[in-house]
C-alpha cells in the first residue's frame with residue numbers, strides 16, 4: 480500500500496456483515512482504521528428487507544456511510560419486495576440507491592423466473608424514484624440486459640457491481656448509462672480476462688469496491704475483507720490504466736458522486 484493517503488470511496492460493501500475479529504469486535508475501531516487509510520465514503524448495500532434496518536442504522540449513525548435498499552438475487556426474504564415497498568424505504572435522506580438486485584444464474588440454477596420477477600420490481604423502483612440501480616449479475620448476461628432495456632425504458636442508470644462478465648456486456652451496459660464496478664477479484668491470479676476488460680473500460684465509467692466481507696483482494700485473499708482494502712483494488716486498477724493511483728482514486732470518487740448524486744454534499 481502506498482504511503483500517500485488517498486481519498487477513496489468504497490462503492491459497495493456490507494458493513495453490517497463484517498467479521499470484526501481483527502478489531503476485537505469493535506466496529507468503531509474498524510471505521511477509524513478505514514478512515515486512516517483514506518476511505519472517505521462507503522456505500523453500505525442492503526441484501527434483504529429483514530436486515531435493512533441494520534444497514535440504515537449505520538448510515539444514520541455515520542456521515543461517511545450511505546445505504547441502499549434491495550433484495551439480493553440469492554437471498555430469500557420473508558417479504559417479497561415490490562416496487563412500492565422499495566420506493567417507500569428509499570424515501571430517506573441516507574438511502575441513495577436501489578439494490579443490490581439482479582440475476583445470478585451461476586449459483587442459482589433454479590428459481591430464474593422468481594429472480595426475474597424480483598429484478599423487474601427493483602428496476603421499476605429505480606425508474607420511478609430516479610435513484611441508481613445496483614446490479615449483481617452472474618452468468619445472466621442476456622436476461623440482465625434485456626430486462627434493463629425493457630423495464631428501464633431508458634430511464635434507469637446504475638452500476639454492474641463486482642463485474643466479472645465480458646467486455647461486450649460492459650459496453651452494452653455502458654450504452655444504457657451504467658457504470659462498471661471492480662472488486663478485489665481483479666487482483667486474483669486467475670482474473671486475466673477481467674484485467675483485459677478493465678483496460679478497455681473508460682476510466683470515466685469505473686467504480687471500485689470491496690464487496691466486504693467477501694472477496695478480499697490480494698494480499699488478503701482468503702481472509703475477511705474490509706473497506707480499507709479498497710486501496711488494493713485502486714492500486715491494481717490504476718496499474719492497468721497506467722495512471723497514478725491518486726488519479727484513479729479521484730476519478731472513481733467523482734464517478735461515484737455523479738452516479739449516486741444523492742450522496743454528494
Ligand SMILES: [Zn+2]
Pocket residue numbers: 579615640641
Ligand atoms: Zn453482489
Ligand SMILES: [Zn+2]
Pocket residue numbers: 491492493524579690
Ligand atoms: Zn454485495
